[in-house]
Each structure stands twice: as structure tokens, then as C-alpha cells.
Amino acid sequence: MMMTPAIILLIIFVIIPIIYGFYLSFHRWDGFNSPVFIGTRNYVRLIERDDVFLKAVTNTIIFAVSVVLFKNVLGLFLALLVNQKIKGVIFFRTALFLPVTLSFVVIGLLWSWIYNPTFGLLNAGLELLGLDNLIRAWLSDQATALGAIITVDIWKWTGFHMVLFLAGLQSIPKDLYEVAIIDGASAWARLTRITLPLLAPVTFISVLLSLNGAFVRNFELVFVMTDGGPNHTTEVVLTHLVTQAFRFGKLGYASAMGFALFVVVAVIAFTYIRIGRSGAYNF
Template sequence: MNITVSKKLDRVFPYLMVLPAIVLFIMFVISPFFYGFYTSLFKWDGLSDMKWLGFTNYKHVFGDPQFWNAIKNTFVYALVITVFKNGIGLALALMLISRKHGTTFCRTALYMPVTFSYVVIGVLWTWVYNPTFGILDGVLNLVGLGGLSQGWLSDPDIALYSVAAVDIWKWIGFHLVLYYTGLQAIPETYYEAADIDGANWFRKFWHITIPQLNSVIVMNVLLAITGAFVNNYNLVNVMTQGGPFGSTDVSLTYIVRTAFSYRNLGQANAMSMVLFAMVFIIGFAQFKVMTREENTTD
């Protein structure tokens, strides 16, 4: 009797152990997708009763130039930060890997902004960009480049890039550390063999470093892109609120505004679905890369 009970318990034990994770996960990761889609078919302000609309919300979203402007800004932003975070991160990692001293200090110091909240960083950089007493214009004046000084956050042509620069600033250390770790894993003998063949720095970089670093590069690029969507909401909300003239409006700021200021949660969820459809492929690629090694070893 006792033995059969304990045997039964043994059989359900694994399921009991994973159950809490599955429940929480379904509630706050899976169900938002379905509930979001469901509510996108209604006129709903989040408070009063829902009114069936069918696909009318989607028709409005597809015909809304402000939404497409926000989507365009989102992708420009994602592209800019991905290129610069990875370019600078890899370049600095290559510089550090050849040094003998001070590398730990450099990595530790450059990684520090990763730990700060976007709000603190956003506020801080709003004052760095400030036209009357910001340090950026101050430095430009000091080195005689005062002519380059801009309305960093007030010029519609520049504001989005000024915001993106802050994001890049925050994450350089993160990518630097990932690339540095990747470079450390490349066997020294590859370079020694190339030295014997008389290869120059660029040939070694192109024929050894890049191919060896391949999976690290893919991972870094994907992490930068998938991080872009919520990062830009945080910074834009703190620094520019989407202005001037919608030039820094990104998808999440516009979605939140639609839900809260225009009281149209149904339409905001329709926008979320459209955005999700557009970025899902990037997320799927990240998932594939992260689980690739596991699948080959299993």
C-alpha cells in the first residue's frame, strides 16, 4: 500500500515541480498574446464594457500614418543601436585583448552603466545635452568645435539619434564583455600559425577572428535588436516624450499613448499584435541561436 502510494507520488513528482513555472508562464507570457488579440477586436477603454468591432481596429492601425512613423523610428533606432553597440563593443574588445595591463579595470568601469536604470541615465543625459549648461556643448566649445553644437534633443533631424546614442552608451560595456569572452576562447595557436605564414593583422582578423567569433557575433546582434523595443520606450519617455514633432515617437510610446491618453486599449492591442508579427522573426532567430548548442548535445 505504502509502496504504491509512493510510486504514484514519484510519477507525478516531476509534473508538480514544473507546474508553478508553467502556470505563471501561461498567465503572463502566453495569455497576453491571446487576450491581446481578443481585445484588439473590440472597442475598449479598459474600464467600461467592450464593444465588438471585428477587424476595424486593424484597419485604422494600417491606415494610421502616426503608427507607421513610430514603426519607422523604431526600426531606425534598432538598426543604429545594433550597428554601433556591436561595432564599438567588438573594436574595444579587440583593443583590450592585446593589452596586458588594466584590462579588468577597463571592463569593470565600462560595464558600470549597464547597472543604472534608464530613468537615471535618461535624466542625466537630458542635462548632458542641455543647450545652456550641458557638458556636451561645453566640451565642443572647449576643443574649438563649438560649430558642431546642435539642438541635440530639439532638432527633429537629430533627436532620435541623440536618444539612441544614450542607449549605445549604456550597453557598450555589455557587448565589450561578451566579445572579450568570445575572443579569449579562440586558440592562440591559430594566430601563431598565421604569423608563420606571414599574415598581416587584417588577414588574421578576417580569416580567423571573424569566423571563430561567428556565433558570438550573431548572439550580440540579436540581443541588441531584441532589446531595442523596450529600451527606446524607456529613454524616449524620459528624454523627449516622442517629440519634437513625433520625430522620436517609437512604437511603444505611441501604443501607450493610444491606450492611456486616447483611452483606446483595443486599438493599442491591435498595434501590439502588428508590432509582434513584425518582430517575431527576430525573436525566433534569437531563440534558435540560444538553444542551438543544447539541441546538438542532447
């Protein structure tokens, strides 16, 4: 009985919209007129006709692989650093976590100014260091635009993963390290034989969260910083979906795109969880 309100809310706000979205994905609907049933035509177009969608999928995969890798590696590295007994460690932990608390819009605007080719801090810094050959319009140069956004996403979330790893590190019994030191284990051996294996459950969660975020929480940053441009260089599936739905009034097609993304994320997450359960993470 106690679960009933939660179940009702889940049905109203999650289950019904998902079912309705799936229903819409088989229709042509511009939001103003009645939906028209067109069978699988939206899905056919997605695969056969929409070059921008394919570009967006490619960019999303590049985005996902990069951020999952860097957020976790850097997060672990920083956690190892701030787990030491050093002066001002609380300050460093707070400073590194601070970007997590800022909204995407604030961060997007902030970094747009940092990347600004004329007034931006980055180019000014490079000039100061005599690295003039590296100066460029970071967000409008099609060779660097996606990388520039990926860097910002990593900057924002690394602190979050650092905290996860830090919690994991602090739960590892100290006597394991003491015994290892007595046995003459090197720092590298302690990291690879004690720390990483015992961090496996945390690593599993951290990677799963970053993987999920990389696919379904990349809209705001891209939208604020480049809106998918220049020439779709930074287009991700979510920005393309929103453009199709709300700018071009192709709500049925956007629904199909949403379900395609859902399937991709579900397959990756399911595969990852299966790998985790098969023993790769030792839990």
C-alpha cells in the same frame, strides 16, 4: 512534475495575457467601460489612418538598424582592445561595462542634462573646442533628437556586447594565432580568417539580443528624454502604444499595435535564425 509550477506560471503570466491582448485588439475599450467588438477596425486604422504610427515604425526601424550595427561593431572593437595585455585593463573593462548597470531613468536624466542647450556639458565642450557652429539644442532640434537618443542607447549597451565578444575572444585557442603568425599572416588576415569566423556563434547571439532589444526595449529612454517629441520626431512604436493605451484610453487599439510589433519582431527574428541555421554563422 517538476516543470508543472513553471508551466502554470507561464500560462498565467504570459500565455493568458497574450491571448487576452489578442482578443482585446478586436475591441474598442477605454478601460472604464465594457469592451465593444469592432472586428478588424483597429488593424485597418493602424495601416490606413494613423500617420503617427507610420512615423513611429519608421523611427523604430532607424533606431533598430543603428543600434544593432553600432553596438556590435563598437562592442567587438572594444573587446579586441581590452583583450590585449595592457596596464589597467581591468579598470577599462569595468568602466566600459558600467553604463550597463545603470537604469534607463538615471541614464535618461543624466544625458538630458548633458544635452541641455543652456547648461549642458556637450555644448560647453563644443564651445571650448571652438566648434560653436555645432552647438544646438540636441533633443529639441528635430534633425538631431532621434540620433541623440540612439547615441545614448549605444553608449549604455556597448559594454554588454563588449563582454559577450570578450568571452568569445578568450575561448579562441591561442595556438591558432601562433601558427598564423609563423605562416606570416597579417593582423588583418588573422582577424578576418580566425577571429571573426570563430566568433560567429557569439556574434549571432549578440546581434539577436541587440535586435530584440532595439525593438522592444526602447521605451524607457525615449519616454524619459523626449516622450516622443518634438512633434513625434522621436516617437517609437512603444511610446505611441503607451500614449494610445493609457492617455487616450484606446486599450484595444494599443493591443492591435502591440501585435503588429510582435509580428514584425517575430518575422525578423525568425528570418535571422533561419539565416543563422543555413550556415551563415558556421555553427
